[in-house]
Amino acid sequence: MIKIIVPVKQVPETKSVKMDEATGTVIRQGVESIINPLDLYAIEAAIMLKEQYGGEITVVSMGPPQAEDAIREAIAMGADSGILVSDKAFAGSDTWATACILSEAIKRSGGYDLIICGERATDGDTGQVGPAIACRLNLPAATYINHIESVAGNECRLGRMVENGTEKLTMKLPGLITVVKEAGNPRLPTLRGKLKAKKQEIPVYNQEILQLDAGSIGLKGSPTRVVKIFKPKVGRECRMFQAADDKQLAGALDELMKFLEHKEPVCR
Ligand SMILES: Cc1cc2nc3c(=O)[nH]c(=O)nc-3n(C[C@H](O)[C@H](O)[C@H](O)COP(=O)(O)OP(=O)(O)OC[C@H]3O[C@@H](n4cnc5c(N)ncnc54)[C@H](O)[C@@H]3O)c2cc1C
Incomplete structure (x- = not known):
């Protein structure tokens, strides 16, 4: 039993990613959202482990209320339950603050042996x-x-993608991996899975539940800032x-x- x-993230449909140049953040309003495509591989890896060893899969997503759709999709594929982490106080979090919030939610989720993230x-x-x-x-x-070979006792044997092949390693549990394709x-989600996902209750962990320090979440808890966002201008010169x-x-x-x-590439 494992x-x-x-953790799965809901993202804007790739073709429609737009940035707010003034704030440096992704414009999410009015944009179609999907489950992060690379998180589907993490869900699949978890389901394969559950099929082999038995156990339980909990999906955790931080985002606005509609991120619940990503959780339901994961349940339709074969996850057992999900937690939505959502509160206005979490808005503006950079990756470090996001990890702080997700970690606290994971701590309160009822225990874990392995956390599987997308790449x-x-x-x-x-x-x-x-x-x-x-x-955290x-x-x-x-x-x-790229491969979870086995899970036994308090360790798992893994294959890790490197430039020219696969590196074999052993990791102690509990632990965290990020997986590649x-x-x-x-x-694909099954009909039975879709029905289960539709009925499933998805608890929401907000700031009142997580009680995180105000200095470690949102913009205040984010040590990084997007100072400018721009498209690189590539110039071309012609010489005969x-x-x-x-x-x-x-x-x-x-x-x-x-x-x-002697020519340097032209890139401004
Ligand atoms: C400097 C900086 C400032 C930012 N400021 C803002 C801001 O003001 N407002 C704003 O909306 N966004 C902001 N963001 C974006 C926000 O921090 C990211 O959306 C978030 O931290 C996830 O980072 P990422 O998309 O790079 O995920 P990655 O690190 O590329 O994701 C890797 C894996 O982590 C997991 N994961 C990632 N995010 C989540 C999630 N939300 N829930 C569950 N699992 C997850 C998934 O398994 C995913 O495959 C900022 C980002 C940066 C770098």
């Missing part, structure tokens, strides 16, 4: 929240996991190396090679 927590969220895209939760909960963490091909006949060709090529060797 108790698994899967990164497709909007914020930092990949920081998973390792930061481990840090004082847990060992292993990132880029190779960890499991996400299954001309050769009117074969005789001039070698000279032109020579000139071109010299130019390429």
Whole structure:
């Protein structure tokens, strides 16, 4: 029996991500939201472990009330329960404050052996929240996991994606991993799962329940700030190396090679 927590994030549908240039934050109003596609692999990895060893999967999502949809989708796939972490006081949190809030919610969720996060969220895209939760909960963490080989006693054997292959490692439990796509091909929700998800009660953990220090949540608890957001401007210059006949060709090529060797890429 293994108790698994899967933090999932609801993100704007990729094609419609828009940023507020004045505040540096993602515009979420009026934008279609989906479960972070990379979190589907974390859910799948958790379901495969549950099928092998038995246990329980709890999905935790921090976000506005509609993040409940992401939790229900995970339950429809095969998770057992979910917790929505939501409060206006949590708004403006950076990755460190997000991890602080999620950690407190996880602590109160009824125990865990393994926390499985996605590799990164497709909007914020930092990949920081998973390792930061481990840090906050004082847990060992292993990132880029592509294979969970076994879970036995208080440790699990893992495969970790590295540049030229897979690194094998053993991690003590309780612990946290972030998984990559190779960890499991996400299954589709079943009809039975959808019915269960529809009926399931999703508790909401707000600031009144979590009682977090006001200095560690929201903008106040965020040590980082988005100071500016901009699209990189890529400039192009055209220079011709001309050769009117074969005789001039070698000279032109020579000139071109010299130019390429010394030219810095143009990026403003
Ligand atoms: C400097 C800075 C300032 C920010 N300020 C604001 C702000 O003012 N307002 C605002 O709305 N956002 C803000 N954000 C965005 C906010 O911090 C992120 O949405 C959030 O911390 C998640 O980070 P990420 O998207 O990079 O997730 P990643 O670290 O890329 O996500 C990795 C994994 O962590 C888990 N995870 C991540 N987020 C959640 C979540 N919310 N619930 C459950 N699981 C989760 C998932 O398993 C996910 O796959 C800010 C971000 C930064 C870096």
